[in-house]
Amino acid sequence: MRANTAAIGHTAGARGPRLINADAVAAYRRPGARGTAFALADGVGDDPRAARAAQLAAAAAVRADTDDPAEAVLAAQKAVLTDPDAADCVLVVALPDGNDYRIGWVGDARVYAAIGNELRQVTTDQTLANHFRARGVTPNPRMEHVVVVSVRTTTAPEIGVTRVPAPEFLVLASDGVHGRVGDDVILQALRYASDPARALVDAATVAGTTDNATALVVQCLPGRTGETTVAIAA
Known part of the structure; x- marks a missing residue:
C-alpha cells in the first residue's frame, strides 16, 4: 500500500451579490484510507434547494467508500437524487493515492x-460553450455559464476523470472564483498569501464576481504522513 500523505487545506467563501451561498466544501479521511479526500460543489440556482444539493454532494463524495473518483461522483448523485429538498449542483472531488490525486468532476467547478x-x-x-468549441463553432459568451452535465443528470461515461502526479498544491474553485481570476493571480496567492484560499476569494470579489465565490486550497506534503489539517472559514 502506498503511504498516507499529509496535507494542509484552507477554504474560504463569499456569498457575493446572491441571496444564498449555494457553494459547499468537504474534507474527510476514511479509516484506513491513504489520505484525506476533498470536494467542492456549486449549487445550480440561488435558493436553499441548490445549497442543499451542494452540501449533500460534497459530503457524499468525500465519504464514499472508494478510491475511484467517478464512483465518488455517483455516490454524490445518489445522495442528491434521494433527497426531496435537493435541487442540482456541479462537483469536483480529489481523492489521494500516495503522493498523487485522482480527480473527478461534472460541470464547471475546476481543479x-x-x-x-x-x-x-x-x-x-x-x-455549452465548450460543447460548441469542440465542434468548431464559436459560442455565445452566455454559453460559458450553461453546464451540460451536472450531479443530478450525469451518467458514468460523462464524468470527467484524471490523475495528478505529486502536486505541490491543488486548487478547487467554483466559477465565481475562476471566472474572475487568472492563472497569475492563483500562483501569486499560492506563493505569497498566508491564506491563499481567502486571497483568491477576495481577489474574485474585487474583480466584481456576480456569483458565490469559493476556493479550497490543498498544500500537499510529499514524504510526510499524518492527519490532514483543514481550516474552513465562511
Missing part, C-alpha cells in the same frame, strides 16, 4: 494543480 511556478488546469469545463 488546478501547481508545482513550482507552473499552474495547470486539470479539469475541463462541461459547458
